[in-house]
Amino acid sequence: MRREDETDETSVFRRVVLKNASPYHYMKICLVLDDESTKLSAVDLKLFILTGLKNLFGEVGAAISFDLLKYDEDTLSGLLRVPSRSLVKLWSSLTLLGFYQNQACAFRVLQVSPYLLSLTGNSRELKLD
Amino acid sequence: MTTDLDQNPRSLLVSERSSFRDLKNRISSQVEQLHLNYKVSLLLPEYSFDRSVPRTRIDEDNCVSLTPKGHLTLSLDKDSFEVLGVEGKPSRFNHRVKKRFVVSVDLTDSCMAPGGRGYLRLLAGLKSRLRLKMDFLLSHHPGGGASLQTLLSRHDWSEHRPEVSRHTLTHLSCPALLTSDLLSCDPHSFLEWLGAAHAHISCGNTSSSFLSSLVCPEPKTALSRALSVSVCGLLLPQDIHRLLQQIRVYLEESHLESWACLTVHGFVDSPVSWGANEHGVLRGGENFYSLLMFHDDVYYLHQATGAHDTCPP
Amino acid sequence: MSVFMDLNLSFCADKSRLRSLIETAAHLGFSTVAVNYTFEPTAKKKQEIPAPMPITDLMDQLPVVQGRSRPIRVLNRLTVVMSDSSHFRPTAPEYRRFDLLAVQPTSEKLFHVACMTLDIDIICITVTEKLPFFFKRAPINGAVERGVMFEVSYAAAIRDATMRRYTIANATSLMETCKGKNVILSSAAEKPLELRGPYDITNLGLLFGLSDGDSKEAVSSTCRSAVLHAETRWTASGIIRTTKTCSVTPIQQEAPPEESDAPAAKKAKLEDE
Numbered sequence: 001m002r003r004e005d006e007t008d009e010t011s012v013f014r015r016v017v018l019k020n021a022s023p024y025h026y027m028k029i030c031l032v033l034d035d036e037s038t039k040l041s042a043v044d045l046k047l048f049i050l051t052g053l054k055n056l057f058g059e060v061g062a063a064i065s066f067d068l069l070k071y072d073e074d075t076l077s078g079l080l081r082v083p084s085r086s087l088v089k090l091w092s093s094l095t096l097l098g099f100y101q102n103q104a105c106a107f108r109v110l111q112v113s114p115y116l117l118s119l120t121g122n123s124r125e126l127k128l129d
Numbered sequence: 130m131t132t133d134l135d136q137n138p139r140s141l142l143v144s145e146r147s148s149f150r151d152l153k154n155r156i157s158s159q160v161e162q163l164h165l166n167y168k169v170s171l172l173l174p175e176y177s178f179d180r181s182v183p184r185t186r187i188d189e190d191n192c193v194s195l196t197p198k199g200h201l202t203l204s205l206d207k208d209s210f211e212v213l214g215v216e217g218k219p220s221r222f223n224h225r226v227k228k229r230f231v232v233s234v235d236l237t238d239s240c241m242a243p244g245g246r247g248y249l250r251l252l253a254g255l256k257s258r259l260r261l262k263m264d265f266l267l268s269h270h271p272g273g274g275a276s277l278q279t280l281l282s283r284h285d286w287s288e289h290r291p292e293v294s295r296h297t298l299t300h301l302s303c304p305a306l307l308t309s310d311l312l313s314c315d316p317h318s319f320l321e322w323l324g325a326a327h328a329h330i331s332c333g334n335t336s337s338s339f340l341s342s343l344v345c346p347e348p349k350t351a352l353s354r355a356l357s358v359s360v361c362g363l364l365l366p367q368d369i370h371r372l373l374q375q376i377r378v379y380l381e382e383s384h385l386e387s388w389a390c391l392t393v394h395g396f397v398d399s400p401v402s403w404g405a406n407e408h409g410v411l412r413g414g415e416n417f418y419s420l421l422m423f424h425d426d427v428y429y430l431h432q433a434t435g436a437h438d439t440c441p442p
Numbered sequence: 443m444s445v446f447m448d449l450n451l452s453f454c455a456d457k458s459r460l461r462s463l464i465e466t467a468a469h470l471g472f473s474t475v476a477v478n479y480t481f482e483p484t485a486k487k488k489q490e491i492p493a494p495m496p497i498t499d500l501m502d503q504l505p506v507v508q509g510r511s512r513p514i515r516v517l518n519r520l521t522v523v524m525s526d527s528s529h530f531r532p533t534a535p536e537y538r539r540f541d542l543l544a545v546q547p548t549s550e551k552l553f554h555v556a557c558m559t560l561d562i563d564i565i566c567i568t569v570t571e572k573l574p575f576f577f578k579r580a581p582i583n584g585a586v587e588r589g590v591m592f593e594v595s596y597a598a599a600i601r602d603a604t605m606r607r608y609t610i611a612n613a614t615s616l617m618e619t620c621k622g623k624n625v626i627l628s629s630a631a632e633k634p635l636e637l638r639g640p641y642d643i644t645n646l647g648l649l650f651g652l653s654d655g656d657s658k659e660a661v662s663s664t665c666r667s668a669v670l671h672a673e674t675r676w677t678a679s680g681i682i683r684t685t686k687t688c689s690v691t692p693i694q695q696e697a698p699p700e701e702s703d704a705p706a707a708k709k710a711k712l713e714d715e
Contacts, residue, residue: 012427013151017440018142022317025137026324034635042340055603067341069330079328081343085135092649095642098600104635108470109642111413114140115433116324118415121394123167124186124509126361138654186509189445189473189662206444224655225623228444228663264511411654412641 022114025087026069029094030077034104042071045078048100052093066090069116077110079119087112138411138436144316149377149426155442156420157370159430160393162404162442163418164196166364168394169372170327173356173379174303174387185263187398188410193263194400197365199236204229204400204407209261213254222409222437231400231407266363291362301352302332302345314346316431322346323390323419327357369393373420380424392419402438409437445473446640447665449519449542449564450595450628453479453495459633461501466634468505468514474669475516476542478630482523491536494518517541517669521566524552530560542672544593550575557581557590563672564591564626567616569598569609577619586624591668592616595630596638596646610649617651625652626668627660 031045040048046068053061064086071078082090094107111122147154185192192204203217210217210230217232240247255261267286304314304322314322322345325332332345369391376389395402395416402408402416413435421429432441451463460477467475479492497504497516504513519542522530530545537543544564547553556565558581565585568574585592594616599609617625627647631637638646640661647657 012146012148013153014146016144016316018144018316020137020140021142022137022140024317024321032635046340056606065342067343069325069341069343070328071340079330081341084137087137088134088645088648091642091645095638095646096596096600096606098636104633106635106638109639112641113413113415113435114137115142115415115417116321116328116330117392117417117419117433118324118394118413120170120324120327120359121168121392121417123394123396123398126167134648188658190510224659226663411658412644 022084024081024116025084025112025114026116026119027080027082027087027091027112028077028110028119029080030075030108030110031100032106032108033076033100038100038103039073040076040100041073042068042078045071045076048097049080049090049094052097053090056093056096057089061089061093064090079116081116084114140436141434141438141440142316142320143430143432143441145430145432147428147430149422149428156373156428156430159418159432159442160369160373161366163393163395163402163416164366165194165396165399165401166366166369166393167396168359168361169364169369170357170359170392170394171372171376172323172326172390172392173358174301174352174389185398186410187400187408187414191261191263192398192400193261193265195236195265196401196405200401200405201234201236202400202405202407203232203234204409205232206230209259213259215251215254220409221407222411229409233405268363268365289362291360291364294359294361296329296357298326298329298355298357299353301326301355302349303352303355304346305348305350318346319421320419320431320433323392326355327359327392364393376422377426380422383424387424388422390419390421393417402434403432403441406439407437408439411436444663444666446471446661447474447476447669448472448628448631448637448661449474449476449517449626449665449668450478450521450593450630451475452597452630452632453477453492454632457500462634463631463637464501464514464516465505466637468507470637470639471508472640473507473510473512473514474665475514476519477516478519478521478544479540480521480523483526483529491520491534493536494520494539519544519564521546521564524548524556527552527555530556530562532561542668543675548574550578554578554581557585558588561675562590563668563675564593566593566595567612569595569612569630570605572608573612573615577616579619582620586620589624589667589671591624591626591664591671592620593626593628594650595628596643597629597631597636600636600638613650622652622656624664624667625656625660626664627657628665 031040050062053064066080066082069079069081091109094109097105097107099105111119113119149156187204191206191209195201205213207228207230213232215232217230219227220229220231223229234241234251239245242248304319322332325343330343332343334341334343336342336344376391380387380389397410397414399408408416415433415435416438418430418432434441448467451467454460464475479494481491483489504516506512507514518540520537520540521544523546524530525548542564543562544566545556545560545562546566546568547556553575556562594613596609598605627643629637643661644658647660652660
């Protein structure tokens with residue numbers, strides 16, 4: 001899916017248009033638990049997400065290699081990286097996860113993008129002082 | 130009907146390499162084209178700090194923008210569009226049925242002068258029929274103060290300063306060969322690394338790490354320190370131009386392997402992006418560009434968009 | 443696209459829980475929600491159709507929609523669970539107290555009746571058990587023609603693994619027949635943690651067999667069509683409707699707002715243009 005637009009060997013100018021070529025998608029997520037005092041380590045969170053994938057998509061789901069790029073234990077929020085072709089599966093399994101160790105929970109997906117950079121500049125988060 | 134779960138909405142990344150010295154370089158027009166900038170982030174290696182739109186959602190609500198060239202764009206739902214009674218065209222991102230319409234008005238046109246036919250018609254539509262009420266974010270540049278004062282005197286307004294944040298990053302791994310001749314990694318990996326740097330994500334993993342296998346593109350080097358500065362607010366192309374000039378001066382003064390990377394994020398809910406082209410939100414609405422500059426005036430420009438957008442210039 | 447809506451928040455007598463449901467929906471970015479009262483008539487004794495609780499009894503001030511400055515809009519909806527054709531009484535004055543009218547048919551015959559003749563806005567697709575019949579093209583096309591929507595709700599799929607299987611199976615079976623037309627996705631949530639955000643639901647819709655565009659419309663424009671359909675149902679046969687117009691200034695007298703007067707034949711297709 002790569003298209004060379006113009007190539008001019010004599011000058012330094014070069015332009016490449018990449019369509020749907022992003023290998024990964026990135027998600028900003030936050031876990032909300034019924035009992036807000038529950039603690040979850042990064043490893044706990046990753047294992048929990050893996051169970052969700054396995055519940056919904058079986059072994060194929062459990063084989064999806066996603067990354068927990070960043071995690072804040074105090075707010076239970078973090079950034080995930082997932083191969084683009086597995087985004088729909090990971091996202092839907094997060095959506096359908098309703099219980100963490102028998103207590104009600106919900107994943108709030110705050111932003112999804114094919115670019116990690118976009119997650120650092122979301123104008124919907126703009127707060128006017 | 131089955132949906133392929135492996136498919137994602139369209140996204141585009143345009144990667145360009147050129148030089149400020151190249152007479153045909155289009156950087157100033159490209160900077161000019163993204164009018165409504167939300168955030169600017171700058172990454173400077175080996176540097177420590179020592180000196181100093183309407184608020185609605187484009188996929189749900191009516192949105193309005195006005196660009197410095199006098200181009201008014203209203204992105205309206207079907208009802209509002211019909212009530213307004215001004216010529217427009219269906220949104221390019223309509224699905225099945227036409228639910229969203231875009232009205233594009235050139236305010237510099239003669240019939241749009243105060244008192245003109247087009248002006249009266251639009252004003253009547255907006256004031257008495259549609260009665261559209263919106264909060265606007267305005268930005269002014271020096272010299273335009275007087276006309277702005279008269280406008281503001283008739284409305285409730287408050288001043289907001291852009292929010293600046295600075296972080297000094299230490300022990301940052303960074304793609305080696307970040308030089309003007311050759312970008313050692315592909316555009317997506319480069320942007321991922323840049324995003325990780327700005328989001329303070331560690332790249333110090335191995336591919337077998339359990340939590341994260343994010344690694345810095347190889348070959349890599351380590352920077353003892355780098356500066357990440359961000360400014361948030363409504364920022365005009367003029368502001369970006371000024372910043373660009375300052376960065377180029379800084380690069381010229383500094384040592385040989387120096388570089389700087391400037392990222393400009395457009396507003397997610399802006400009705401236009403990349404000039405006067407229609408912009409929308411399917412999931413993300415991202416529109417940003419990232420300019421990697423070197424001391425020898427060569428630069429790499431990466432322009433990225435989401436599903437409801439045109440190809441960047 | 444229009445604003446995001448969740449046309450099914452389960453009513454519960456516990457006011458504080460209902461309040462937090464509405465608050466969570468507003469926080470997640472829903473601009474309009476409907477509180478759903480389920481009415482399940484049984485053959486044995488006569489039951490009262492519930493009366494909707496005025497929203498002012500519930501909260502003094504409606505919560506503000508996330509990221510916006512306007513409050514959430516709360517509608518009332520009645521869902522009649524039909525196991526017999528006598529369960530739906532078209533002329534019942536009690537129905538008029540609700541903004542939206544839905545039925546949940548439990549047999550193929552009743553599904554056919556609901557699609558072809560009943561004056562309703564929404565047909566609920568069962569998600570808590572295996573579908574007792576196959577969807578046929580004719581009744582589904584009939585419902586699409588009349589502007590009646592099909593609703594798939596997702597909270598049961600969050601609550602229970604078996605229900606999840608039924609939800610996905612019944613939803614995909616519906617999508618294969620209706621081709622993604624006239625589908626709304628809603629929560630049927632009883633607790634705040636069973637609610638999901640509009641973009642999450644859009645993504646979940648892909649799992650049910652909807653396309654990207656249809657899926658997003660299933661939480662926005664299609665819901666709006668259902669609300670408009672309900673509004674026209676209560677007008678005088680859909681022919682005359684009086685609306686308060688804005689104060690008319692001389693300049694626009696020749697072009698009044700085109701609000702009313704949809705001919706009866708066109709009323710169901712009002713949104714299909």
